[in-house]
Amino acid sequence: MEPDYTLYEIENLNFGDHLCCLYSTEKDHEALLTPFLKQGLENHEKVIYIVDSNTSPVVKNYLKSDNIDVESYLKSRQFVILTVKDTYLKDGYFDPDKMIKLLKSETETALKNGYSGLRVTGEMTWVLKELPGSERLIEYESKLNIYFPYSRCLAICQYDIRKFSPDIILKILETHPIIVIGTEFFQNFYYIPPEPYLGKNPKEKILHHWINNIKDRKLAEQALNEQEHQLRERIKELNCLYGISKLLEYPDISIEEIIEGTINLIPPAFQFPEIICSRILYNSMEYKTDSFDNSPYNLSYEVIVNQQIMKIDVFYLRNKPFLKEEKIFLKEIGDRLKLIIEEKIGEIKLKESEKEYRNAFNRSEFFKELLSHDIKNILQVLFLCTSQGLDNLNNEEYLGECFKRIIGQIEKIDKLVENVNKFSKLEEIELKLEPIDLYEVLKKSVNFVQRSSLDKTIKIQIKSTE
Known part of the structure; x- marks a missing residue:
């Protein structure tokens, strides 16, 4: 009893x-x-x-x-x-x-x-x-x-x-x-x-009872020591799981750093940390402790993380038994690490999506301003050419020049529409950057301004260090 x-x-x-x-x-x-x-x-x-x-x-x-x-x-x-x-x-x-x-x-x-x-x-x-x-x-x-x-x-x-x-x-x-x-x-x-x-014989029976009490006391002490040992082991395990969860508190931590941090937290949580090493295989990468070495005394757990197998291995370098609780604990590590990594992957995807939408919004704002500016310029030139043409209906040469400029602006509108289409597909094409002659671009721009304002005297100077 x-x-x-x-x-x-x-x-x-x-x-x-x-x-x-x-x-x-x-x-x-x-x-x-x-x-x-x-x-x-x-x-x-x-x-x-x-x-x-x-x-x-x-x-x-x-x-x-x-x-x-x-x-x-x-x-x-x-x-x-x-x-x-x-x-x-x-x-x-x-x-x-x-x-x-x-x-x-x-x-x-x-x-x-x-x-x-x-x-x-x-x-x-x-x-x-x-x-x-x-x-x-x-x-x-x-x-x-x-x-x-x-x-x-x-x-x-x-x-x-x-x-x-x-x-x-x-x-x-x-x-x-x-x-x-x-x-x-x-x-x-x-x-x-x-x-x-x-x-009958109470002294003999009392002596026997005391002897049994002494034995029971030893059993009680052994049970207490075992419970204390088990409690210390569970505390070590809880510290490990807590440490793994704490890794997510670092906002810029990568998945690789999460796995490396976990690898270093595993050995102290087992019975004999001084002779244990661990390894995690995931996404074609191997993460392991500094003292890692294969041995036949091992414990493993596999879990699917983001549609890929992640395997956690723990090795004793000498013949030591793994506790039943440690097998459950290794599973808990794997399941918790799965949640943390998948949460981190979701966080990364969310940031990438936010960046993509932010860039798209910035491009749309830029495009809106650019389009507004170009259309205003075209409308201004068309209005100017039309006004000048109406004022010079009897001057065929001047009127022909106005029509040329109007046709040029219409072609520019067509080119603008083409550029809009290209801009909307900017991320779908591979851009090739080529050098241009900036002086020639400026020269053409000056000529355009002068042709657009024949009735005005405009002087433009371009200075270059070359």
Whole structure:
């Protein structure tokens, strides 16, 4: 049978629990008993407090200080304060079996009255008066461990360690599965079940129980050490996954840098980082740690990333086993890296698309301004030629010159339309840059201006350093 290592607190006590509290101050006494009683009342349990060294008003004040309407609970009989003479010493002497019978009866009555169970706490200082039967205290405490586990009852036995001798307290420790020291709960390593305690040859059985306890303690320590080891391994894995996710925080990081960063994060996350190396194969590229070397002791995981296979390999350079958790962990690395890379690819495509649309918009703005400028110039020349032609209808030579210029502007419009079509297909064609004679271009432009303004005197000078 494996030992139970449950951690107890006041709020998770259950029916069947048998506790003793060892206290040395009234402050600790109040701090423990107040929530114990309050919880029972709030859980619709029948609650009994057996007073001895304290008085009924003291107990009531515990609850009143916590804003509990004590009088209403007392009036309804859900909460009852009894004396030692009402319970332990009902017939003038103490009989463990009669007291347990009383607890059974009170539990049954509580259930019949609609309560969920019985919660009891008793002050044990009456034992120190050495009244008849008080020498059977330890027998009583041990027998309670036969009754409680199968009942709808739970109890705290109160021991003021300022008043009880160490011999009695040691026996009390042996008969309570749960100990409260001050206000702290402990699973009692020294508890002895009732079978060896009350049966024949108790010392032999107690010795056997202690030996088993020592063995169980070792098992518990081994289990704890293993859990600590597993926790450290999981923390290393979480640090790795966190580090991989953090790589995306660098806005200009490339996919290659993400994979290289991941490669360096993998080894420290495994059991034996000093003898491990890793490699990632993706997009016809190999990424690996500085100490990389193939070995037969390896673990691999493949995942499809952006329609390409990405393979992650981890190698131990010596014969070391991979944990089942590490196989799951490697898959987690691959799946997370897949999401990060695909997110980065989407981000790159989005930036390229934004750049493409931005360039298209800039070209359209440039084209709009250029087209507007050229059309205005053409219209201006056409208007000028038409006006000059109308003014010189009788001058055939001048009129012919005007018509030539009008035809030239029409040809220019045709050329402009052609250029617009070319401009719209700018990214579909391969542009060839060739040198031009800038002086000749300027010369033609000057001649055009002069021909377009025959009735004006325009002087244009072109200066060149060559």
